[in-house]
Amino acid sequence: MTAVPVRPPLTRPRSVVLGGVCAGLARHLERPVAVVRITIVALTILGGAGALLYLWLWAFVPRERGPADAPPQRTAPVAIVLLVAAIVVALLVPFTWALPTVVPVGAVESALLATAAIVWAFALDPREPRHAASAPTVRVLAAILLLGLGLALFPGTLLAGRPVVAVLCVVLVLLGIAGFVVPPVLAYGRSRGVERATLAREEQRSEIAAHLHDSVLQTLAIIQNRAGAGSEVARIARAQERELRDWLFAGTDPFAGDLATELRTIARELELEHAVRIEVVTVGEVDAIESHALAAAAREALANAARHAGGDVTVYAEATPDAVEVFVRDRGPGFDAAAIPDGRLGIRESIVGRMSRAGGRAVVAATPDGTEVQLRLPRRTTEKGGPT
């Protein structure tokens, strides 16, 4: 038995000129693309079989597998070509007007091309980055062409007494109006659909939240309560609770990197590592602030509190128009800021130094009841100076 050479499968590539038929066919037959294209064009000119073959293959040959969310990339500006063709054909009408045909040659053809341009520009182009920008213009121009053609021919039909053409003119005008009106209406309906879907998701989410609330969160609270603060079980339960709570009550997903989210993430991480309970309170638009320096200094302060104090730690972040402030308070034995032991050298460099480099300031206030690290960053710095 001789081995049959395996041909590449007949599929259309995802990055195509028009439909990907020629490229796919060339790959399958292992012939140059140019040869396939010339054959198709030649067959089209000699009786139209090429065009039929092309359309038939376009319809039935599957597209290459790829990421579902990535639409095929088309290089040919199909809508623009259709529009230009429609204009060119429409320009023939004055010359074919006098010919003895029922309808002047070019009028129907132009109308079909312009309609195709509108459909293509509305239905397919917006999904393609290469053509999305020009699509609305193409659509409007094609609609104007339809309207113009209909209105221009209409007086002539009345004078010459050609009722069929008069009907065609009415159809042209209607098509033109439809080209203007239908796409925006459809687009509106589509966006409303998206809105409804978002709303439904939101509702489902709050339903889930309500359910989990009564069961899982309660259980986690009971576990923490019974296990006693500081125990391993309580720590894990609390970290889980916080994670679940963040997910349930976050509403829309905040973009990662804002200060409020970062503080919560830091708290969650530290609660897993240390026997500490961290409460994060934010006031004002803290979730609109991005400041790497502030977040890093707060992380350092929190890590210090978790490591050396433990127990209950409160983080308070407040954004006012002038400044952003973060306070980290613990209940550990206070320490003398002037006589910082080696292990706590981190404070001076990573908190105080970092804040002053960022244009803010940091104060470490130690009392017998605990330590409070106060961070303050003027607002202008956070908006312009913070790395994005």
Added chain:
Amino acid sequence: MIRVLIVDDHSIFRAGVRAGIQHAVEVVGEAGNVDAAVRAIDELRPDVVLLDVHLPGGAGGGGAEVLRRSTALLGEVRMLALSVSDSAEDVVGVIRAGARGYITKASSGEEVVAAIRTVAAGDAVFSPRLAGFVLDAFGTTAGTPAVAVADDELDRLSAREQEVMRLIARGYAYKEVAAHLYISIKTVETHVSAVLRKLQLSSRHELTAWALERRLL
């Protein structure tokens, strides 16, 4: 001894709380749903009710419904809301319905006892989170002068009240707030109670908008 009623639908949780506070207060009863809670409050007339925010039964209104149906007794029975969640909806909802304070269910027995004592004495219990909500709700960070000229103005916090709220949000105990501001603890408690009253009574436009945004009303 302070007489306490524990209202929560989880019997294990009630038992846990009871065990944690029994040494300091007298637990006179327990209730597991809205109707039982309203009945128990009416019959037992406890000094303080530990009230779960998410309570089943009744018309489905949870702890806030218990508060509304016991409005007539709120003068002698103080309600302390207990919640597993710290979402704004739950916290501000029960406070506006008449609770005198709010603590999370993760609080230790000692913390619960301290909160019960504060509430029983007629003062309000503000957790850092609740203080944060108040500051947010009264728009103290929006840049507009939200400071009240007169202390009895319902729609705004006075400068002092704002300072107190900010310190509580920063995790300061009442005692520490007092030391920090060079005022007495009693004065701090007065300020906190005043804020509680404003939170309950204010129809301030921003507060309403803020509540609507969070689907509180």
